[in-house]
Structures are given as C-alpha cells and as structure tokens.
Amino acid sequence: MSRVPFMAGNWKMNKTVGEAVELVKELKISIAGTEGVEVAVAPPFTALYAVRKELEGSSIRLAAQNLYWEEKGAFTGEISSLMLKELGCHYVIIGHSERRQYFGEMDVTVNKRMRAALSQGVIPILCIGETLKEREEEKTFTVIDSQLGNGLKGIGEREMERMVIAYEPVWAIGTGKTATPQQAEEVHQFIRQGLEKLYTRGVAEVVRIQYGGSVTPESVKGLMSQKNIDGALVGGASLKSEPFSKIVRFKEM
Ligand code: PGA
Numbered sequence: 001m002s003r004v005p006f007m008a009g010n011w012k013m014n015k016t017v018g019e020a021v022e023l024v025k026e027l028k029i030s031i032a033g034t035e036g037v038e039v040a041v042a043p044p045f046t047a048l049y050a051v052r053k054e055l056e057g058s059s060i061r062l063a064a065q066n067l068y069w070e071e072k073g074a075f076t077g078e079i080s081s082l083m084l085k086e087l088g089c090h091y092v093i094i095g096h097s098e099r100r101q102y103f104g105e106m107d108v109t110v111n112k113r114m115r116a117a118l119s120q121g122v123i124p125i126l127c128i129g130e131t132l133k134e135r136e137e138e139k140t141f142t143v144i145d146s147q148l149g150n151g152l153k154g155i156g157e158r159e160m161e162r163m164v165i166a167y168e169p170v171w172a173i174g175t176g177k178t179a180t181p182q183q184a185e186e187v188h189q190f191i192r193q194g195l196e197k198l199y200t201r202g203v204a205e206v207v208r209i210q211y212g213g214s215v216t217p218e219s220v221k222g223l224m225s226q227k228n229i230d231g232a233l234v235g236g237a238s239l240k241s242e243p244f245s246k247i248v249r250f251k252e253m
Contacts, residue, residue, distance in 0.1 A: 003208045005224065006164060006231035007248045008040040008063060008125065009238025010093060010212075020047035023241060024054045030245035031060075038231075039248055040091055041238070045079055052088040063091035063125065066099060069109075069116035081120040092117050093233070094124045095151060097170045107150035114151060118159050125164040125233065126151050127212070128191075132171035141190055148194050157199050165191055165209045166233040172213025174235060181222040181229070184211045188228035217246035217253065224250050 015023065020043045031039060042063035043051045052062050064087075068078035084092055094117065095110035110126070117124045128147040130140045144167075152160070167187050172179050179187075188209050196204035211223050212233035223229050237243040246253065 003206065003230045004036065004038050005250075006038045006040070006208050006210060007244075007250075008042060008091070008093075008210065008231070008233050009244055010042045010063075010065065010096070010233055010235050011044065011239060012065070012098070012235060013044055014239055015043060015047055017047045017050045020044075021050050021054050023239070024051050024060070026241035027060065027245060028055075028058050030241045031248045034249055036251070037248055042091070042093055048084075048087045048089065061090040062088050063093060064089045064122075065093050065096070067092050067094075067113055067117060067122075069112035071116075081116045081122050084117075084122050085120040089122055091123045091125050091164070093166075094126055095147070096127045097129055097168055097173060101170070107147060110147075110151045111153050114155060118155065123162050123164065125166050125210070127166045127168050127233070129168040129170050129173075129213075135169065135171060140187065144187060144190060145194060148191060149198065152198060157203055160195075160199055160203050161206050163207055164231075165195075165207060166212045167191060167209060168212035168233060174214065176214050178214045178216070178219045178223075179211070181226050184223060185226035185228055188226065192228050215247060217243050217250075220247045220250045221253050 040061040040063045042065050064084045067081050071080050071082050094113045099105035114124045130143040134143050169179050191209055192204045195207055208230035210231040210233045211229050215232040215234045216237050
C-alpha cells in the first residue's frame, strides 16, 4: 500500500497578507517540478483568500488552522467549515496542541470540529500528542489512545480514509527537540494499530500519519525513512521558502 507523502506548513499566527502572498510566490518556484509529494500551507484566516488566489493553477493545497463547528449564527469571532469550504480550503488542522493548551480545546470539541469539517468535505488533519510530563510518566500510549478514539467518535470508515493524523509530541513543538525517528515511529505504529482496531486494516493502511515537532531539512529524511511516517506538519521551518522546500524535496537530499 503506498501512501503519498504529505508535507504541510502550519504558519500559526504569522504572516500579514502581503508576507503570505510573497512566501507562496517563492514556494511555487522553489518546489516546482517536485513529484510524488503532496504539499499544503495553512496561513492564518486573514490571508486565506489572498493565498488561494495566488495558488490558482498550482498543486499546493490550502489549509486552515481551525474552525468552529456551527455553520453560522451568533458566534462572534468564529469561522465555520462552510466559510472555509467557500475559500477553497482542502484541509483544516484540528486539535493542535496550542489550541488544547491555550484555548481550552478538548477531545469533545475536537470531535465536533472534525464532524463539522467533514460535513463540508474539508479534510481534517487531526493533531494528537503527549506532553513531556505524560511521556515521563509513561502515559504516552494512553494519551494517544484516548485522543484518537475520542477525536474520531462517530466518524465513518469512508470519511476516515481521506483523513490525516498528525502526531505532534508537545515537548517537541517549537523547542528544537525533534523526536528521534525511532521514538516517532513507535507512536506512529501504535496509531496505525489503533486505527485498525477502530476501523479496519484497510483504513489503517491508507490513512496518512504526519509527524510534527521541530522538523527541519536536517531531520526530515530520517523521519521519512520510517515505515509509518507519511509526512510532516511543519511550523517554524515552514515560514521561509528555503527550509520548507528542502523538506518537500526530502527525497533528493
Ligand atoms: P514546529 O511546529 O515545527 O515549529 O515545532 C510544529 C507544529 O506545531 O505544527
């Protein structure tokens, strides 16, 4: 079973509209001709429209960083999956650890967001991962198991096949501490087994599992050589075209 490698740039709360368009312009040039790798960028909401326009005719896909689960109504400050769909978002990141840590995101709200995304055909990138404390207390697998099971509640097999999971150990995000390829692979394998238990072997084989947490051009190759690592969700190194395009071109390195 072959899963197409998938590299996504999570820009977080960075880039004005002008800077976002500039970065995408550079990216289109620096990754031109790369085959067999899917690429997506997740700008902040304010830049989605402009980036989408800049991406016309390009194979780079647009992703959002979050959404609210209601379609419309009196929810000041929120953005719905319908709105993201209209903007041309192919993917949406859901349950990122920064949302869990700073904005009260919980598995139950993660699940609501997942369903809302799928209702509009926007594909969720579900983020899961343990904190340093949880790892030290040897709770990694328990945490992963419950974040996965709760996040995916009520989601059917057909929808699941298109979904992306991102394993992002919280202790590795923005810290410069990448998990070793072996550490990551161990959890990726566990996630795939979890998908098999929740769904079927077939589903587990097609779902792509990205690794995220201080991925750099230097660390990507080792990570991508692991059997169950199918791509990367990249934060810091996606804010400039040079490192991100090197990550996209990992096969040539
Ligand atoms: P980082 O962020 O690459 O800057 O560690 C990854 C992420 O949070 O998705």
